[in-house]
Amino acid sequence: MKPTTRGTLAAVVTGVAAAVGAAASPAVAADTVPVPVPLNGAEKSLGMELPEIGAELPLPKPGSPEGPRYVEGRLVPDRAVPQLPVRGGLPGADVRAPLPRLLGHDFDHVGVHAPASDLRTLGPGLAVDAPLTPPNPDNYGLPGLKPPQAGVVTPVLQTVPGAELGTGPGL
Incomplete structure (x- = not known):
């Protein structure tokens, strides 16, 4: 070349x-993708005020799993299939609807604001152990038999959602 x-x-x-x-x-x-809901065309064709609606969709981000842990007395490491952490969030919403002065002259709308909240998850994992013990010096270095062990590590879900409800003047 x-x-x-x-x-x-x-x-x-x-x-x-x-x-x-x-x-x-x-x-x-x-971290989030805004999703507007366009209602302007329906508002003009119906000739009335419609609610303003918007949403936020979080983007999930996978993390790196923790490696297996070696435990004394076991042939297979603990958590042979590790849990996969994923960070993301719960979707958020912002809704404002017109209120035709039902609550007095100072209140023209009612609104709900629920921001996207963080969400931390860990997928299920697997913990297994072989039906053999470690080599036993009293048994000429041969392993002994024991019942096999298998377990599922439960998934984890952590979040703190929140929302605000309010009324006020204007839309």
């Missing part, structure tokens, strides 16, 4: 990599 062809190819590959990296960085940096 000629040096000019090699240089041109390197410049093209560098340009494509830079363009792909620039296009992917905004999506990777965002």
Whole structure:
């Protein structure tokens, strides 16, 4: 391959990599994706005020699992199939609906704001042990028999959701 062809190819590959990296960085940096619900057309065709609705969808981010733990007296490490952590969130919502002065002259809308909240999960894991004991010096170095052990490590789900309900002037 000629040096000019090699240089041109390197410049093209560098340009494509830079363009792909620039296009992917905004999506990777965002924790949630806003989802507006457009009701303007229905509002104009019906000739009345409709609620304003918006939502936030969180992006799940997988983490790295903890490796197996070696326990004394067991042939197979503890948690042979590790739990996979995933960070994400619960979806959020923002709804504001018109209220035709039912509560007085200062109240024109009712709104619910439920922001997206963090969510931490761990998938189920598996803990097994072989039906053999470690080598026993009293038995000429041969392992003994024991009942096999198998267990499922339960999944974990942690979050703290919240919401606000309010009324006020204007929509």
